[in-house]
Amino acid sequence: MPAAHEERLRRNVACPFCGLACDDLTIVQSAGRLEVEEAGCWLSRKRYAELQSATDAPPIVDGHAAAFDAAVERAAEILAASRAPAFAVAADVAGTRAALRIADRLGAVIDHPGSDALFHNLRILQDAGALTTTLSEARNRADFVLVVGLDPVAAFPRFYERCIDPARTLFAEGALARVLLRLGPPAPQGAGASAQDESTAAADRLFEELPCELDRMPAAIAALRASLNDKPVATPDVPGLDAHRLVDLATRMKAARYALVVWAPAMFEESGAQLVALGLLEVARAVTRTTRCSVLALGGSANLFGVNQVCTWQTGYPLRTSFAGGSPQHDPWRYSARRMYADGECDALVWISAFDATFPVPGGDTPVIVLAPPHAAPARRVQAYLPVGIPGVDHDGQIFRSDGVVALPLRALRDRGLHDVSSLIGRIEARLHARGSAP
Amino acid sequence: MSLLKLTGGRVVDPTNERDGVVADLWIRDGRIVADPGAGARVDRVIDVSDCIVMPGGIDLHSHLAGGKVGLARTLMIDDHREHPETRTEMLRSGSGVTTPSTFTTGYRYARMGYTAAFEPAMLPANARHAHAELADLPMIDKGCYALLGNDDILLDMLARHVSRAQIADYVAWTLRASQSVAIKCVNPGGISAFKFNERALGFDQPSPHYGLTPRRIVSTLARAVGDLGVAHPLHLHCNDLGAPGNVETTLRTIAAVEESRLHLTHLQFHSYGSEGKRGFSSGAARIAEAVNANAGISVDVGQIAFGQTVSASGDTMIQYRNHALARPRKWVCMDIECDAGCGLVPFRYRDRSFVNALQWAIGLELFLLIEDPWRVFLTTDHPNGAPFTAYPHLIRLLMDRSFRESVLATIHRGAAEMSALPGLAREYSLREIAIVTRAGPARSLGLEDRGHLGVGAVADVTVYREQADRQAMFERAEYVFKDGRLVVKDGEVVEVVDGATHVARAPYDAGIEKPLRRHFEDYRTVRLENFVVADDEITGAGGRLIEHASERAGA
Numbered sequence: 001m002p003a004a005h006e007e008r009l010r011r012n013v014a015c016p017f018c019g020l021a022c023d024d025l026t027i028v029q030s031a032g033r034l035e036v037e038e039a040g041c042w043l044s045r046k047r048y049a050e051l052q053s054a055t056d057a058p059p060i061v062d063g064h065a066a067a068f069d070a071a072v073e074r075a076a077e078i079l080a081a082s083r084a085p086a087f088a089v090a091a092d093v094a095g096t097r098a099a100l101r102i103a104d105r106l107g108a109v110i111d112h113p114g115s116d117a118l119f120h121n122l123r124i125l126q127d128a129g130a131l132t133t134t135l136s137e138a139r140n141r142a143d144f145v146l147v148v149g150l151d152p153v154a155a156f157p158r159f160y161e162r163c164i165d166p167a168r169t170l171f172a173e174g175a176l177a178r179v180l181l182r183l184g185p186p187a188p189q190g191a192g193a194s195a196q197d198e199s200t201a202a203a204d205r206l207f208e209e210l211p212c213e214l215d216r217m218p219a220a221i222a223a224l225r226a227s228l229n230d231k232p233v234a235t236p237d238v239p240g241l242d243a244h245r246l247v248d249l250a251t252r253m254k255a256a257r258y259a260l261v262v263w264a265p266a267m268f269e270e271s272g273a274q275l276v277a278l279g280l281l282e283v284a285r286a287v288t289r290t291t292r293c294s295v296l297a298l299g300g301s302a303n304l305f306g307v308n309q310v311c312t313w314q315t316g317y318p319l320r321t322s323f324a325g326g327s328p329q330h331d332p333w334r335y336s337a338r339r340m341y342a343d344g345e346c347d348a349l350v351w352i353s354a355f356d357a358t359f360p361v362p363g364g365d366t367p368v369i370v371l372a373p374p375h376a377a378p379a380r381r382v383q384a385y386l387p388v389g390i391p392g393v394d395h396d397g398q399i400f401r402s403d404g405v406v407a408l409p410l411r412a413l414r415d416r417g418l419h420d421v422s423s424l425i426g427r428i429e430a431r432l433h434a435r436g437s438a439p
Numbered sequence: 440m441s442l443l444k445l446t447g448g449r450v451v452d453p454t455n456e457r458d459g460v461v462a463d464l465w466i467r468d469g470r471i472v473a474d475p476g477a478g479a480r481v482d483r484v485i486d487v488s489d490c491i492v493m494p495g496g497i498d499l500h501s502h503l504a505g506g507k508v509g510l511a512r513t514l515m516i517d518d519h520r521e522h523p524e525t526r527t528e529m530l531r532s533g534s535g536v537t538t539p540s541t542f543t544t545g546y547r548y549a550r551m552g553y554t555a556a557f558e559p560a561m562l563p564a565n566a567r568h569a570h571a572e573l574a575d576l577p578m579i580d581k582g583c584y585a586l587l588g589n590d591d592i593l594l595d596m597l598a599r600h601v602s603r604a605q606i607a608d609y610v611a612w613t614l615r616a617s618q619s620v621a622i623k624c625v626n627p628g629g630i631s632a633f634k635f636n637e638r639a640l641g642f643d644q645p646s647p648h649y650g651l652t653p654r655r656i657v658s659t660l661a662r663a664v665g666d667l668g669v670a671h672p673l674h675l676h677c678n679d680l681g682a683p684g685n686v687e688t689t690l691r692t693i694a695a696v697e698e699s700r701l702h703l704t705h706l707q708f709h710s711y712g713s714e715g716k717r718g719f720s721s722g723a724a725r726i727a728e729a730v731n732a733n734a735g736i737s738v739d740v741g742q743i744a745f746g747q748t749v750s751a752s753g754d755t756m757i758q759y760r761n762h763a764l765a766r767p768r769k770w771v772c773m774d775i776e777c778d779a780g781c782g783l784v785p786f787r788y789r790d791r792s793f794v795n796a797l798q799w800a801i802g803l804e805l806f807l808l809i810e811d812p813w814r815v816f817l818t819t820d821h822p823n824g825a826p827f828t829a830y831p832h833l834i835r836l837l838m839d840r841s842f843r844e845s846v847l848a849t850i851h852r853g854a855a856e857m858s859a860l861p862g863l864a865r866e867y868s869l870r871e872i873a874i875v876t877r878a879g880p881a882r883s884l885g886l887e888d889r890g891h892l893g894v895g896a897v898a899d900v901t902v903y904r905e906q907a908d909r910q911a912m913f914e915r916a917e918y919v920f921k922d923g924r925l926v927v928k929d930g931e932v933v934e935v936v937d938g939a940t941h942v943a944r945a946p947y948d949a950g951i952e953k954p955l956r957r958h959f960e961d962y963r964t965v966r967l968e969n970f971v972v973a974d975d976e977i978t979g980a981g982g983r984l985i986e987h988a989s990e991r992a993g994a
Contacts, residue, residue, distance in 0.1 A: 012968040023969045024960075093571050094980065104532055126516050129769040129783070134564075135964040136776045140591075141634065168961045170591055170777065171648055257636065288759070292636045294774060312509050313541045313572045316519040316534035327523035327532045328540075330516070398571060398976065405506045405775055407567040408969050409976060 014410055015040070016092075016355055016392040017047040019300030019402030020135070020156050027413060034393070034413060041157035047356055050375055051393060056416075057377035060385035072424075074384040075350075075369045076431035079106060082348035082367075084324065088113040088337040089352045090302035090359060092397030092410065095421025096310040099352065102425055102432075104314075107324045111337035112307045113351065113359035115319050117266035119332045120273035121297050122308075122318055124281060131284040133260070133294035134403040139163045140170040141292075144256030146249070147182040147207070148221075148263040148280065149214060152298045155264060156402070159298065179252065183210040183220060210249065211240040214268060221279035224250055228286035253283075259293040266299055298402050302355045303391075306400030306407065338362060351378075354388050354421050371421055389418035441482040442467045442475065443923070448487035448902060451869050452494065453878045454891030458870045464492060466898040469923035473894045487902050490917055493873050494890050495554025495899030499880040500674075500704055500739050501821040503544060503558045503576060504583075505569035507751040507781040510771050511538040511822065514783055515749050517767075529935060537748045537822045545578035545938075547828055549927050552901030552916035555580040555889065555938070556827070559623055559674060559704065560753050562586050564776035564965070566617035566972050573940065574980035578926060580899075582884070582941035584674050585617040586753055588624035588656050589631040591777040592958060597659060598649045604948075606659060607666045607991065611947035612955070614669070616971040620884065620941045620987065621671035622664050623704075625753040626678050627656035630780050633756035640756070642678055642691050653678050654695045661699035667945035668989035670885020672700035672737070677709045680757045684713035686722030693729050693736055702883065703730075705741025705820040707802035719794055720857060721801045727808035730815075737883055738809065739816040742802035742833050743795065744825030749785045751822060758782025777963060788825075796854035800847070806837055807863040812874040813882065830876070831913035837867040838909045885987050886941065898923035939983040946991055 008030060014023035026038035027048065034048045059071035066074075079085055079102075086109040089099045103110045112118070124130075133141075145164060152159055169176040186209065212220045216238040223236040223243065227250035235243045253259045261280050265273050280295045287293035299305070308319050315321050317330035320337075333339070340346045341362055349368045353359040357376035361368055367383040373394075374387045391397030392410030397420070400407045419427070445464040450457045465472045502508055512519065512535065519534040524543045526532035533543030548556055561569045561583040573581045587593050587610065596606060610622060628646040629637075635647035642653045661673040677692050679685035689709040693701070703709065712720035730736050747766075752758055755772050761784050762770040771783040788795040802824070809815045817834070821827040836843045847855055855861070867875075881890020888896045900920040906912040915930025926934045952967065959967040977984060 012966040014969055022964075023966050097575065097980075101531075104526055122513070125510075125513055125771070127769060129514065129765075130510075130771045130773065132771070133774040134776045136564075136778075136962070137634070137774045139964060140777060140962060141774075162964055166962075170962050258634070288772075292634065292774075309509055309568065309572075310575075312512050313504065314575055315532070316512050316538070316540040316543075317516070318513065323526070323532060325523075326525040328519075328534055329523075330519075396975075396979070398567060400568070404509075405562075405565050405568070405773075406965060407565075407571065408965070409567065409973065 009037070010413060013413070014392060014408040015044045016303070016390070016399055016410055017044055017301070018156055019298060019305070020158060020162065021399060021401040021408050022158055022162065023408050029414060043157050050357070051390070057374040057385070057387055059387060060382060062383055063381035068386070071384050071386050072427050072431055075386065075428050076435060078348050078367045078369055078383055079428065080432055080435050082106070084346050085109070085348040085350060086337040086340050086346035087111065087350045087352065089307055090114065091307065091352050091354045091421040092303060092391035092399055093306055093310055093407070094397060095352065095354060095391070095425070096307045098422040098425035100311060100314050102429055104323045107326070109320070109322045109324070109335045109337055109340060109346065110311055111319050111335065112302070112304050113338065113353055114302055114304055115336070116270065117299050118304055118308060118319065120265035120268060120270060121277045123274055123332065124277040128278060128281055131281060131288060131294050133296055134405050135163050135401070138260050138296055139166055140176070141258040142178065142260035143176055144179045144253060144259040145181070146253070146259065146261045147184065148261060148276065149184045149217065150264070150267045151182065151184070151187060152262060152264040152267070155266070156298050179256070180206045181208045181210060181249065183212050185213050186211060210245055212238050215272060218272060218275035218279055220246065221276060221283060225279065225282050225286060228253070228283060253287050253293065254290055256291060259287055259291065261293070261295045262298065264298045296403070300400065300402040300404070302353070302358065303399040305402065305404045306398070309400055309404065341366060352421055355390060371424060386424055387418055388424055389416065389420050391420070394418050395420045442479060444481050444484045445487050445492060445900070445902065446484055448490045448492035450492045450892060451873045452892040453870050453874045454882070455893045464892060464900065466900070466920065466923045469898055471892055471894055471896045471898050485918065487918070489905055491869060491903045491905055492892070493552070493901050493903070494877045494881070494892055495901050495919065495921065496552050496876045497880040497886070497890055498548070498553055498556040498818065498827060499816055499884060500559045500818040501556045501827050502560065502751050502823070503556055503581070504541070504572035505558060505561055506565045507753070507783060508538055510781065510783050511749045511751045512540070514769055514771065514785060518747065530932060536828065537826050541572060541576040545576045546932050549578035549919055549921070549932055550915055550930050551828070551830060551913065552903060552919055553579060554899035554901070554919070554921050557581065557620070557884070558583045560584065560586055560625060561617060561619065562753070562775055562778045563613055563617040563970070564778040567976065570618060570940070570972060570977050571980065574977070574982050577935050577937055578921065578932070580938040580941060582620035583618070584621040584623035585613050585619035586623050586625060586779045587613060588627045588660055589629070589779045591631070592955070594631055594649045594651060597651050597655065603662070603666065605951065607663045608947040608951040610660070610663045611667050611945035612951050614943050614945060615947070618940065618942050618972045618977060620943045621669065621674050622660065623674040623676070624657065624660050625676040625779065626680065626756055627653040629653070629678055629756040630753060633759065633780070634774050638756065638760065640678060642688050654691070657692060658695050658699070661696045661701050665699045666992050668991055669943050669945055670987060670989070671883055672702045674702045674704055676704050676754065680708045680754055681711070681761065683711050683719045685709050685711050686725055689726055690729055693733055700735040703736060703738045705818065705823065706738040706805055707741045707743065707798065707824065710801050710805060715857060717793060719797060721797060721804060721859065723801045723804035723808060724859060727805055730809050731811070737814040737816070738805070739818040740802050740805050741818055741820035741824045743788050743798050744819060744829040744832060745788050745790045745795070745799065746825065747785070747787050748822045748825055749783060751781070751783050753779045753781055755780035755782045758784050790850045793851045793854050796851035797857060799850065800854060800858035800860045803836060803843065804859050804863065807865045812871045813879050815875055816880050816883070817875040831910045834872055834913045835908070835910035838872065840864060840866050884941070937981055939985045940977055941985050941987065944986050944988045
């Protein structure tokens with residue numbers, strides 16, 4: 001039945017499951033299943049496939065299946081009683097707006113369940129600035145690409161396909177010729193390589209490798225900076241990496257027309273990541289004195305950058321901001337929702353993970369309200385669970401991509417009658433209002 | 440259906456040639472209505488004796504939203520810490536002065552009596568973000584100007600010498616795709632050139648790769664906007680912003696578009712000579728003379744005020760050049776999506792700095808030397824020259840010569856001596872203030888039922904209590920009505936409302952989407968279908984679109 005098939009075929013679908021937000025997918029829906037027919041990757045195929053594997057999960061009150069209204073009432077009850085609630089929000093733009101609105105009223109803390117990596121880079125942006133770019137510029141201009149750290153393709157499967165190896169680029173006949181280097185630990189070989197990722201192996205062949213373990217990266221980058229600034233370069237304390245190779249790297253970066261430095265902050269430990277972020281900014285600044293150079297940090301799964309953008313425009317501050325004092329206050333350590341929950345500094349946690357099952361509810365005794373799609377329903381006993389739809393699967397929405405500039409429209413692919421985060425928070429607010437509690 | 444009467448106020452409504460006459464104003468269903476005559480049931484009468492009644496303020500150039508504002512907020516974290524805003528039963532919390540959070544921005548505009556403001560530099564690639572952010576900016580109507588003239592699509596079209604009609608089609612498509620109300624061009628060709636590592640681009644210098652001069656980009660875009668019949672002319676940030684001697688570039692630009700209308704934005708930053716022992720002087724007199732002689736030119740000033748701010752601009756070439764001036768010492772440059780770029784450089788304008796003091800004087804010289812108030816608009820290029828909350832201070836500087844001279848006496852003496860300001864006796868009247876903050880911007884943007892108080896106009900009305908101290912008078916409106924609703928009383932917000940979004944709709948040949956679609960597939964990382972911002976993305980977030988349709992010349 002071609003007509004029926006055609007009806008359920010959606011082109012130019014934006015995939016909400018990683019920070020690249022590739023928007024060229026063709027998705028087919030048949031017999032209640034969603035399948036990536038064109039332009040996906042192993043991760044998107046896996047994520048869309050997960051959506052039909054789970055049976056629908058009922059709302060939960062205190063560990064037991066319950067009616068929807070009862071779960072809403074329980075959530076309102078917990079929030080009404082709470083003096084220090086914390087929100088961890090992985091939602092689309094509209095869901096984030098609603099979360100900030102209720103958090104402002106309740107004097108809560110606002111965060112994202114996967115925000116650790118955001119602060120690896122953000123602190124350096126706050127204190128020093130940035131020299132950066134976006135995916136389309138990288139695709140068309142970067143004739144020299146330095147990957148720092150682990151190969152990001154493991155988490156961003158189509159990065160090379162879309163940004164480094166396109167068939168055509170704007171300013172060259174055919175595709176731009178590029179020099180590709182990676183400064184990082186040796187790539188896993190043979191059976192150790194990720195079997196699910198067909199693009200890793202292809203990309204690896206193209207790379208010139210400069211060995212450097214992750215914990216030695218700040219030293220290697222410092223030596224590279226020295227070389228770029230024409231200062232004497234001592235052999236860095238990096239096993240297997242000679243100073244002359246860094247001098248050579250500096251020379252080649254300066255000879256590039258547009259050098260691109262790519263890294264994924266989430267692949268570093270926190271303290272090292274901030275040193276890497278600052279070091280790479282200084283590298284880019286040094287190269288930019290004579291030619292062009294930008295740093296592209298990959299991240300932003302589960303709309304991390306979108307949630308951070310909405311928080312920034314509504315409050316003036318990034319995530320990890322507290323409304324407890326009546327006006328927003330930001331502290332990247334103190335107001336981590338995950339840390340507050342672990343350390344007993346909040347008396348209620350609202351855990352919103354609208355995209356997938358990558359953020360399991362943290363363990364603990366403090367009351368938790370969970371908003372997640374049925375396939376990502378909490379595995380442990382919680383005080384309230386409310387099923388929500390997935391942006392771009394069950395309802396329309398908007399998310400931001402890894403570069404923080406491009407936002408993409410998400411359109412519903414099916415209708416299972418699920419609430420979105422925004423409307424669900426509206427229900428909870430209405431119950432709070434009816435109880436005579438703020439808001 | 441309720442009928443409201445504002446009685447006893449002095450109405451300053453330049454569009455309808457009312458200049459301080461005592462008159463009653465009638466409001467019904469969000470509009471100004473004629474006196475309904477005796478016997479009409481009046482639901483509410485507000486006595487506004489001793490007050491000035493004006494249309495709501497319209498800021499046609501204020502960097503309100505989008506990626507660069509987010510980056511600016513992130514850099515200016517101390518500004519946010521120092522200026523918290525506490526939530527109330529009605530109002531959301533927020534923070535910041537130089538780049539306030541969105542709710543705070545809306546409340547502050549409303550308290551000053553403004554009812555509309557326009558984001559003047561929206562990258563089409565960032566349009567979805569800008570509109571989503573503006574959905575959280577209450578109290579005022581909004582609109583955005585789409586950046587063109589450094590995007591690889593247009594530059595490629597120009598290099599291939601496509602037809603005038605095709606250029607106009609692309610411009611009209613961009614307005615539609617990005618939900619914009621006007622077209623902006625920033626450093627024509629220069630942002631693109633910087634991506635090819637050129638650090639400067641002269642007005643008649645061919646750009647790298649495309650071989651296009653800024654002259655050709657400006658004249659083509661200005662003509663295309665005219666061909667489309669879009670009300671607001673090309674909104675141009677000239678080449679060479681901030682460079683001593685850039686007065687020559689600005690004068691060449693004015694001459695280059697003699698057949699088209701053109702709006703020169705933040706003109707203060709483009710009116711610099713290179714005379715004197717420090718190689719920096721005022722070019723305001725020459726610029727004003729050229730503006731006075733060319734009826735097709737309008738300008739906004741981009742006045743600076745002394746103090747901390749942050750410059751947020753699409754002009755990466757200039758922002759990179761100025762990065763060493765950053766105070767505090769942090770800055771951002773970003774190349775964006777084959778579309779344009781953005782640069783952030785915090786600035787601290789100091790009255791004891793020769794250059795800053797002269798910049799301050801140059802802006803005021805422009806205000807005082809440009810004769811036709813209908814072609815000059817009051818802006819600080821928020822936040823680049825100063826935050827928009829500096830407007831009441833600026834109004835006092837324009838209206839009160841003795842106040843102006845008292846400030847002049849405190850600035851860098853060398854700058855004061857080089858300025859023409861001490862000899863300029865002009866003081867703006869209330870009528871002129873109403874023109875440069877209301878009637879003029881409305882007319883320039885084609886907002887026919889706004890910026891005035893005639894029968895049928897939208898009831899965006901501001902009432903100021905008459906005070907000799909014009910700064911105090913304009914800081915807190917006595918009453919503000921938005922679409923006929925009382926939203927501010929005694930300088931405080933009493934009802935939170937959502938504003939609408941103005942968009943320009945010009946016809947285009949839908950066939951243009953075919954090559955554009957291929958371009959997006961071959962070179963970009965977003966599909967055309969997802970690049971376009973749909974109407975329901977704005978209306979679905981509680982917004983309302985006000986469409987301004989135009990007809991193409993010769994169509």
